[in-house]
Amino acid sequence: MASEQLRVLITNDDGYQARGIRAxxxxxASAGHEVLVVAPLTDQSGVGTARAGWVNRPITTASEDDDGITYIGVDGTPALAVTMARLGAFGKSPELVVSGINHGYNFxxxxxxxxxxxxxxxxxxxVSxxxxSIGSEDPRHLEVAADIAAELIDWLRDEPVGTVLNINVPDVPKTDLRGVRSxxxxxxxxxxxxxxxxxxxEPIMILRDPDPSQDPESDEALLTEGYxxxxxxxxxxxxxxxSPAEHLSKHLD
Structure with a gap:
């Protein structure tokens, strides 16, 4: 059990029905926290912090229960889900945001x-x-990444408000992980x-395979090595x- 229960917002960009968010x-919840799950109705990968079209319009929602947890879907982006939750649209505002488990790395x-x-x-x-994220579009070891996220909540609770971590986990059994690296x-x-x-x-954007050779201490390189x-x-x-304001002031005087 967690030493102190927090109200944790769980969200993602793969949609509220994705396997990653369920794990x-x-x-x-098993770590002893109160979970509020609010995520997009559909896949919203690649939208960054967008919240387009959210002001002064009704936002469609849906929900379903699974293992005693209610999963709420909103017609919008992950950032919109976070904003709505923080404003109290789904009850008490959360004290922490945990986003994922994304199917595929984010490095x-x-x-x-x-x-x-x-x-x-x-x-x-x-909030912090x-x-x-996990290294597969069809992950087999979601529980490994889920347990890592739950463990890091204990570290985040004592850090300054606004602290944000980006975590990537190889899709392998826990015993096959090489370790953890900053x-x-x-x-x-x-x-x-x-x-x-x-x-x-029609035009199309093509993404080539990663090249981890540029920086051996980068997330891309270390993930390739199994960390x-x-x-x-x-x-x-x-x-x-x-200096930019000073430069402009001189030209406006």
Whole structure:
């Protein structure tokens, strides 16, 4: 049992019926926490922190129960699910956001990840969080990643509000993990993306296989070696740099 029960929002970008979110919710509940599960009705992968079209319109929801946990789906993005929960749309506001388990890794250029975007959205709204992903589109060892996420809640509770972790877990039995490593985000590699043409004649974006050779301490490289990777991240913040404003002031005077 957890040393202190928290109300934890469980969300994702794969949809409220995904296997990953079910495994995650069960593990967090088994750790002694109160879980609130609110996630998109459908797959919202790649939407980042978007909340488009959410103001002044009714938002369709659906729900279903599984293993004593209620899973709520909202017609919108993960960031919208977080915002609605923090505003009290589903009862008491959560104290922590746990997003995932994403089917497939989120490493390197995580800016567009809906899974990571949910945790970052929580940070802008006064709570810490973590995003957790597993290295398969059809994972077989979700319970391993789920237990890792539940364990990290105990660490997050004592950290400053707004702390966010990005976690990636190889899809292997726990005994086959090589260990846990703190990892840098893999360098952005534009060559992984290529514009092509679909058989229909329409443009298509093609994603090449990862290349973990650029930085041996990156999340991409360490995942390739079989490690669980832990990366502390932050969202958009102002830098203490006054020179752009000073430059502009001189030209406006």
């Amino acid at each position: 995650l919710a069960r593990a967090v 390197g250029a995580i800016l567009h990840s809906g899974t990571v975007g949910a945790a970052l959205t929580g940070a802008t709204q006064g 969080g973590l995003a957790i 990892a840098r985000l893999a360098p952005v590699n534009p060559s992984r993306l290529k514009a092509g043409v679909a058989p229909t004649g 669980v990777t832990v990366t502390s991240i932050t969202g958009v913040q102002a830098l203490p740099d006054t």
